[in-house]
Amino acid sequence: MPARRAFRLAVCQFQVSPSKEANLARAREFIRRAAAEGARLVVLPEMFVCPYVAELFPRYAESFPDGEALRMLREAAREEELFLVGGSIPEREGEKLYNSSFVFDPGGNLLARHRKVHLFDVDLPGGLSFRESATLSPGAGATVINTPLGTIGVAVCFDIRFPALFSEMACKGAEIVVIPGAFNLITGPAHWELLLRARAVDHQVYTVGAAPARDSRAAYVAFGHSMVVNPWAEVIARAGPEEAVLTAEIDLNHVTRVRRELPLLNTEARSMNQRPEL
Numbered sequence: 615m616p617a618r619r620a621f622r623l624a625v626c627q628f629q630v631s632p633s634k635e636a637n638l639a640r641a642r643e644f645i646r647r648a649a650a651e652g653a654r655l656v657v658l659p660e661m662f663v664c665p666y667v668a669e670l671f672p673r674y675a676e677s678f679p680d681g682e683a684l685r686m687l688r689e690a691a692r693e694e695e696l697f698l699v700g701g702s703i704p705e706r707e708g709e710k711l712y713n714s715s716f717v718f719d720p721g722g723n724l725l726a727r728h729r730k731v732h733l734f735d736v737d738l739p740g741g742l743s744f745r746e747s748a749t750l751s752p753g754a755g756a757t758v759i760n761t762p763l764g765t766i767g768v769a770v771c772f773d774i775r776f777p778a779l780f781s782e783m784a785c786k787g788a789e790i791v792v793i794p795g796a797f798n799l800i801t802g803p804a805h806w807e808l809l810l811r812a813r814a815v816d817h818q819v820y821t822v823g824a825a826p827a828r829d830s831r832a833a834y835v836a837f838g839h840s841m842v843v844n845p846w847a848e849v850i851a852r853a854g855p856e857e858a859v860l861t862a863e864i865d866l867n868h869v870t871r872v873r874r875e876l877p878l879l880n881t882e883a884r885s886m887n888q889r890p891e892l
Contacts, residue, residue: 619764619865619866619867620863620864620866621655621763621764621863621864622651622652622653622654622655622861622862622863622864623653623654623656623790623822623842623861623862623863623864624648624655624656624657624859624860624861624862625822625823625824625840625842625851625853625859625860626641626644626645626648626656626657626659626859627824627825627826627827627840627853627857627858627859627860628640628641628644628659628827628857629827629857630661630662630664630665630666630826630829630832630836631665632664634663634664634683637662637663637664638663638682638683638686641658641662641690641701642686642690644859645658645690645696646694647859648694648696648859648861649695651859651861652861653696654696654697654763655696655697655698655699655763655766655790655864656694656696656697656698657698657792657794657822657824658698658700658701658824659701659795659796659824659826659836659840660701660702660713660771660794660795660796660824660826661701661702661703661704661796661826662683662700662701662703662794662826663703663704664704665832666796666826666833667833668744668745668746668748668749669748671704671711671749671750672704672706672711672749674703674704675704675705675706676704676705676706677705677706677707678705678707678716678724678727679724681703683700683703684700684703684716687700687716687718688718688722689722691718691719691720691721691722692718692720694720695720696720697717697719697720697761697763697766698717698718699715699766699768699792699824700717700718701715701794702715702730702770702771702794703716704749704750705727705729710751711749711750711751712729712750712751712752712753713730713733713750713770713771714727714728714729714730715727715728715730715757715768715770715794717766719761725759725761726759726768727757728753728768728769729752729753729754730750730770730771730772730773731752731753731754731755731769731770731776732752732772732775732776732779733750733752733772734746734771734772735747738798738800738801744834746772755782756779756783756786758783758786758788760787764790764864764866765786765787765788765789766788766789766790766791766792767780767783767784767786767790767791767792767819769783769792769793770794770795771793771794771795771796771797772795773793774795774809774813774823775809777813777816777817780813780816780819781816781817783817783819784817784819784879785879788817788819789820789869790819790820790822790864791813791817791819791821792824793810793821793822793824794825795823795825796825796826796834796836797825797836797837798834798835798836798837799835799837801837802836802837802838803837806825806837806839807839807841810823810841810843810849811843811847812847814843814844814846814847815845815846815847816878818845818869818872818873818876818878818879819845819869820843820844820864820869821841821843822842822862823839823840823841823842823843825837825839825840825853826838827856827857828856837855838853838854838856839853839855840853840858840860841853841860842862842864844868845868845872845873846868846872850862850863
């Protein structure tokens with residue numbers, strides 16, 4: 615019988631305020647709480663440093679490696695001795711801004727950076743419009759990280775609606791895909807769980823949706839409901855709209871078993887390799 619490849623994961627779901635200093639302190643407190651519950655991999659929400667308002671992103675943006683949020687994430691990972699997916703922050707590089715997720719190891723070393731590939735430009739029922747492209751540039755390509763815990767893919771929010779990105783991550787070995795995301799009160803009830811379960815069963819991975827807690831006073835009201843889904847599309851942990859540290863046991867032998875019993879990935883990889891160049 616193979617050795618059990620299991621660990622505890624935590625999602626930190628907290629409210630985000632206009633104060634960057636307060637948001638960083640809140641994030642640090644929640645990371646500490648997650649570590650106390652035995653989490654070895656901790657995930658923060660999308661845009662955890664600032665309100666989810668496109669016009670504000672430039673004001674809160676910082677550059678690698680010396681921004682306040684980046685220093686906090688690096689130090690928290692090292693002090694709590696855990697792998698940390700730092701939700702996402704507005705990242706500045708030259709004249710461009712990105713919606714970027716930074717991943718650190720227990721030594722505080724940067725493992726990867728994922729820049730949101732698919733920007734959230736929508737006109738939704740009820741008059742909710744959003745234009746990330748007004749201030750942000752898109753990233754490119756899949757982000758997959760090999761760690762002692764397992765192989766982790768990273769996507770950010772709207773990326774979840776594009777299965778090809780998840781196919782690329784799965785074909786590169788991803789067993790878990792973490793998705794910091796701030797779905798709203800229109801798309802959240804309709805699609806959040808559906809998409810997390812669909813991407814999990816399509817690509818036979820654990821999916822981890824990390825949302826901000828709901829704040830009805832905010833200009834953009836997040837849905838909340840952070841969630842962990844296993845590769846059989848079962849929801850194994852779910853938060854409500856309020857602040858919470860959501861934990862789940864991840865067993866990567868379950869990924870291996872599902873892929874052996876229902877062998878989709880080899881067929882998918884062959885299909886991707888046979889696609890004509892566009």
